[in-house]
Amino acid sequence: xxxxxxxxxxxxxxxxxxxxxxMRRAAGRLGLPYLLRRVVLVVVVVALYLMVAxxxxxxxxxxxxxxxxxxxxxxxxxxxxxxxxxxxxxVVILGxxxxxxLKAAWTDAAAHERGVAVPxxxxxxxxxxxxxxxxxxxxxxxxxxxxxFSIGDLRRAAAETRGGRIEKLxxxxxxxxxxxxGRPVRxxxxxxxxxxxxxxxxxxxx
Numbered sequence: 241x242x243x244x245x246x247x248x249x250x251x252x253x254x255x256x257x258x259x260x261x262x263m264r265r266a267a268g269r270l271g272l273p274y275l276l277r278r279v280v281l282v283v284v285v286v287a288l289y290l291m292v293a294x295x296x297x298x299x300x301x302x303x304x305x306x307x308x309x310x311x312x313x314x315x316x317x318x319x320x321x322x323x324x325x326x327x328x329x330x331v332v333i334l335g336x337x338x339x340x341x342l343k344a345a346w347t348d349a350a351a352h353e354r355g356v357a358v359p360x361x362x363x364x365x366x367x368x369x370x371x372x373x374x375x376x377x378x379x380x381x382x383x384x385x386x387x388x389f390s391i392g393d394l395r396r397a398a399a400e401t402r403g404g405r406i407e408k409l410x411x412x413x414x415x416x417x418x419x420x421x422g423r424p425v426r427x428x429x430x431x432x433x434x435x436x437x438x439x440x441x442x443x444x445x446x
Contacts, residue, residue, distance in 0.1 A: 241434030245380050248409045251373035258301045258399055259374035263398035266362055270391050275352040278346055289338045293331045354392030363389065380409060 251259075303323060367375060374397070381397045382389045 245376050245409050246413055248376045248406060248413060249372050250410065251371050251406050251429050254372050256288045256374070256404075256406060259370050260398045260402040261400065262369060263366065263374070263378075263394055266358075266366060267391050267394040267398065268356065270362065270394075274349065274356070278349050281345065282342055285338060285342055287312070289335065293334065296334075297327055297330055300324065300330075303327075354390060354395070355387070356391050357361065357388035358394055372415060372444075374401050376409055377405050 300323060304320070366378075370378075377400050378389070378393070378397045381393050381400060
């Protein structure tokens, strides 16, 4: 069971947005080298594919089927007619292979980037600039301490801070305290109050 984050102070919406932007910028700076590597990989692979595809099409234009018979033969005439489409089909199939390989490579590289640990210097800088409420969100995101705090955790903390996680943590802390004390939990906004008890039924006069 996850530990309840306690002593979460209230934060204004303006401060939440500012902290979220600060965390996003830090995550963007850390992830920029990995993004550039993925972009370079895509550019290189696409350039190689275009070179190979151009070579295949140029080669296909030089292919003749005269070795199979006379040009007026039905089989030779048919192959000559469909020859351009055959090589274009090969180029399309190769393009699909390249596309799905690039997609898988991009996904794997992005997953690796999300798991990269945030340097201690960056964490120290964030700890000195963020509000205590946003730092509580970072601790909540980093619930599994078997792995170091990563770029993916930082991005999630930014999204959670912008999405109202601070207020949710405060409500969880309040509910946990009320339940431990044995008192009823304050109804959430929008909940209907409990119905009043029914009066005792009147006695029937014989």
